[in-house]
Amino acid sequence: MTPMRLKGKSAVVTGGAQGIGRAIVLGLAREATNIAVADLQRDKAEEVAAEARNFGVTAIAVQTDVASEESVANLARQALGRFERVDILVNDAGIFPQARVTEITEEIWDRVLDVNLGGNFLCCRAFVPSMRAQKSGRIISIASGIAHTGAVAGAHYAASKAGIVGFIKALAREVGPDGVTANAVCPNIIDTELPRSHRTPAELHERLVRNPLGYAMQPEDLVGTVLFLASDAASYITGQAVNVNCGTVMI
Ligand SMILES: NC(=O)c1ccc[n+]([C@@H]2O[C@H](COP(=O)([O-])OP(=O)(O)OC[C@H]3O[C@@H](n4cnc5c(N)ncnc54)[C@H](O)[C@@H]3O)[C@@H](O)[C@H]2O)c1
Numbered sequence: 001m002t003p004m005r006l007k008g009k010s011a012v013v014t015g016g017a018q019g020i021g022r023a024i025v026l027g028l029a030r031e032a033t034n035i036a037v038a039d040l041q042r043d044k045a046e047e048v049a050a051e052a053r054n055f056g057v058t059a060i061a062v063q064t065d066v067a068s069e070e071s072v073a074n075l076a077r078q079a080l081g082r083f084e085r086v087d088i089l090v091n092d093a094g095i096f097p098q099a100r101v102t103e104i105t106e107e108i109w110d111r112v113l114d115v116n117l118g119g120n121f122l123c124c125r126a127f128v129p130s131m132r133a134q135k136s137g138r139i140i141s142i143a144s145g146i147a148h149t150g151a152v153a154g155a156h157y158a159a160s161k162a163g164i165v166g167f168i169k170a171l172a173r174e175v176g177p178d179g180v181t182a183n184a185v186c187p188n189i190i191d192t193e194l195p196r197s198h199r200t201p202a203e204l205h206e207r208l209v210r211n212p213l214g215y216a217m218q219p220e221d222l223v224g225t226v227l228f229l230a231s232d233a234a235s236y237i238t239g240q241a242v243n244v245n246c247g248t249v250m251i
Contacts, residue, residue, distance in 0.1 A: 006227065020219040027223035045062070066118075067114040090230070098157075100152070144161040145249065148186065183241075190221070191208055
């Protein structure tokens with residue numbers, strides 16, 4: 001098998017200031033990949049970039065709203081200016097304000113779609129041209145098992161995540177001839193701030209451990225799949241929505 005060979009590459013990770021994004025940043029840094037941590041939360045992004053630098057890589061923090069064209073253009077300028085090339089784009093930034101369909105305001109609907117799906121579009125549009133020019137690149141988007149199953153009080157979120165899967169499949173066809181791959185990953189529930197706000201600790205624990213392995217999925221449990229998809233070892237994998245869900249479905 002081709003080795004992972006992530007050393008010396010450069011990555012942009014949106015939503016990298018905490019949770020799954022932070023774990024991906026540190027996982028990449030451990031593999032000697034340079035990183036731009038892009039997140040709304042500037043101070044936390046700076047902290048994660050500093051943690052990444054402990055592995056001897058170059059890491060910068062760029063305060064970014066992935067739903068803003070101007071902000072994403074600034075991210076591209078900063079990352080490409082610092083690293084000259086971006087080999088890996090991880091679209092992780094996402095929000096999940098729970099509400100049933102009859103309670104979703106247009107404002108909430110628009111924000112969820114703008115951040116979760118629009119953010120994928122804007123970031124890919126910003127980084128695809130340089131990936132095409134260098135004839136290589138890896139795009140990995142964090143979707144969700146909810147893209148396939150739906151979830152009560154999650155229609156807007158499910159629509160955004162199913163949208164990511166369709167978007168990535170289409171993008172993969174467009175960029176494949178230029179040596180760029182695009183894949184989504186669909187995890188089940190992971191122990192981060194995101195589901196914590198929706199459930200009591202007891203409900204959350206019960207839900208988290210209801211799987212064949214019997215323990216709660218941690219952000220680090222997703223990192224190996226993302227690193228693999230980002231690596232040379234995954235050269236023939238594109239247009240996929242990879243389930244990382246222990247064989248369970250989201251209900
Ligand atoms: N935790 C889960 O159970 C779970 C399951 C499946 C998929 N996901 C997805 O994984 C991704 C990360 O989730 P998490 O659990 O780490 O969540 P989290 O809330 O812990 O972290 C999300 C990060 O995204 C950032 N962010 C939010 N809006 C942003 C914006 N507009 N621009 C830039 N950054 C923004 C936040 O500041 C935060 O740092 C999300 O896309 C989420 O939908 C999470």
